[in-house]
Amino acid sequence: xxxxxxxxxxxxxxxxxxxxxxxxxxxxxxxxxxxxxxxxxxxxxxxxxxxxxxxxxxxxxxxxxxxxxxxxxxxxxxxxxxxxxxxxxxxxxxxxxxxxxxxxxxxxxxxxxxxxxxxxxxxxxxxxxxxxxxxxxxxxxxxxxxxxxxxxxxxxxxxxxxxxxxxxxxxxxxxxxxxxxxxxxxxxxxxxxxxxxxxxxxxxxxxxxxxxxxxxxxxxxxxxxxxxxxxxxxxxxxxxxxxxxxxxxxxxxxxxxxxxxxxxxxxxxxxxxxxxxxxxxxxxxxxxxxxxxxxxxxxxxxxxxxxxxxxxxxxxxxxxxxxxxxxxxxxxxxxxxxxxxxxxxxxxxxxxxxxxxxxxxxxxxxxxxxxxxxxxxxxxxxxxxxxxxxxxxxxxxxxxxxxxxxxxxxxxxxxxxx
Ligand code: GKR
Ligand code: MG
Numbered sequence: 001x002x003x004x005x006x007x008x009x010x011x012x013x014x015x016x017x018x019x020x021x022x023x024x025x026x027x028x029x030x031x032x033x034x035x036x037x038x039x040x041x042x043x044x045x046x047x048x049x050x051x052x053x054x055x056x057x058x059x060x061x062x063x064x065x066x067x068x069x070x071x072x073x074x075x076x077x078x079x080x081x082x083x084x085x086x087x088x089x090x091x092x093x094x095x096x097x098x099x100x101x102x103x104x105x106x107x108x109x110x111x112x113x114x115x116x117x118x119x120x121x122x123x124x125x126x127x128x129x130x131x132x133x134x135x136x137x138x139x140x141x142x143x144x145x146x147x148x149x150x151x152x153x154x155x156x157x158x159x160x161x162x163x164x165x166x167x168x169x170x171x172x173x174x175x176x177x178x179x180x181x182x183x184x185x186x187x188x189x190x191x192x193x194x195x196x197x198x199x200x201x202x203x204x205x206x207x208x209x210x211x212x213x214x215x216x217x218x219x220x221x222x223x224x225x226x227x228x229x230x231x232x233x234x235x236x237x238x239x240x241x242x243x244x245x246x247x248x249x250x251x252x253x254x255x256x257x258x259x260x261x262x263x264x265x266x267x268x269x270x271x272x273x274x275x276x277x278x279x280x281x282x283x284x285x286x287x288x289x290x291x292x293x294x295x296x297x298x299x300x301x302x303x304x305x306x307x308x309x310x311x312x313x314x315x316x317x318x319x320x321x322x323x324x325x326x327x328x329x330x331x332x333x334x335x336x337x338x339x340x341x342x343x344x345x346x347x348x349x350x351x352x353x354x355x356x357x358x359x360x361x362x363x364x365x366x367x368x369x370x371x372x373x374x375x376x377x378x379x380x381x382x383x384x385x386x387x388x389x390x391x392x393x394x395x396x397x398x399x400x401x402x403x404x405x406x407x408x409x410x411x412x413x414x415x416x417x418x
Contacts, residue, residue: 028400097291312336325375
C-alpha cells in the first residue's frame, strides 16, 4: 500500500435543509429534507473525501456501521471496501438494494479522496468525460404556495408560488427556464386525477413547443389507467415514468404504450434487470449512483443498458451539491446517456453546504467541475448549521404521508390510486 492512502476515519454528519411543500403520490414534502454528509479522512489527516447520502434512521445507522469497517483500508481498494461494508450489513439488511445505498455513498467519498491525492477529477478516474456539461431537466412539482402554519410554527413561504393546475405548472416551468435555462421538463404526477395531469402536460407542450416532456406519477395508476394516459399523450411525451407498480405491470402497459416507459422504481437492483428485459417492461432506465453501488457501478450499468438497447437517464431525490457534483461527473463519463438528467437541486440549493461557485445550473446544464476529486469544497459553517437544524428539528425520517395528514386527516397513501 502506498503511504498515505489508508483510511483513518469516516465521519458521518446528519443534516437537515429547507424543502418547499412539493406534492407527490405519497403526500407532501415536509419543511426539512434529510441527508447525511460523509467525510472520509485519510491517514495524512488532511485529505478528506466527501460523500452525500439520503438521511433517515436506518441509512444513518448503516453508514455508522460502514464507518466502523473502513478504517485501515486502502482508499484505492474500493471493491474490497464495498465487499467489507456489504458483509457487515448483510446479517441485518437482507435487501441488496438497501445495502447499495451505503456502499455507494462510501465509494463516492473514496473517489473524491483518490482524486484529491492524484490531482485528477472524478470523471478522469472514471475514464474521462464525453461531455463538458451535463444537461438536466426542470423538475416540476404540484405545490402549495407555502408550508401552512403548524403547531405554533409560522407559515413558510417561498418564491416559487402555488402550482395546483395547468396554469400554475406552466408558470413554474417558465420560472425554472428563466432562472436556470432548462430545455426539458419533467412533471411529478400522481397527485391529481390523471386527466388533470394530462391537461398539465398538454399545457406545457403548448407553452414550450418541441421541448422534451416527461410525466412521473410514481405508480399512482392501474395498468388500465396507465394505458389511457399513454394513449392520450401519444406524441407528447419523451417517456412515461413509473405509471404503474411492478415489472409485470409495466410490461403490460409497455405492450400498447406508444412512448417509451422509464423507471427508477421497478428496476432498482441488478437482479431486477433480467426479468425487466425479458418481459420488455421498460425502455429507459433511470440510474442513480446513490443506490446502484456508486459511480463505477453506474458506468457498468450504462454498459448493460447499451448491450440490451435500453435508454439511460438519471433519477434524483432532494439533494445538495456533493450529490450534484457526483451525478455530474458520472453523467459526463457515460457515452450512452440519452436524455437530460433529473435534479431536485433548484428546490434545495439555497441551503447547500459546499462553498459556492463550483457548481452552477445555467442553460439547463452543469459544467463538469475540473478541480481534483469531485471539485467541490465543504463549507464547515454551513455544515454545522445544517447539522444543528437536524438536531433541533427532532425529525429523523422522511414522512410525506404523515405530514399531509396533518392538514388533511382523511388523506390515505394508496398506490395505485386511480
Ligand atoms: O421528491 O417527491 C419526490 C420524488 O417523488 C422522489 O421521491 C422520487 O424518488 O424524484 C423521484 C422519482 O423520480 O421517482
Ligand atoms: Mg421517478
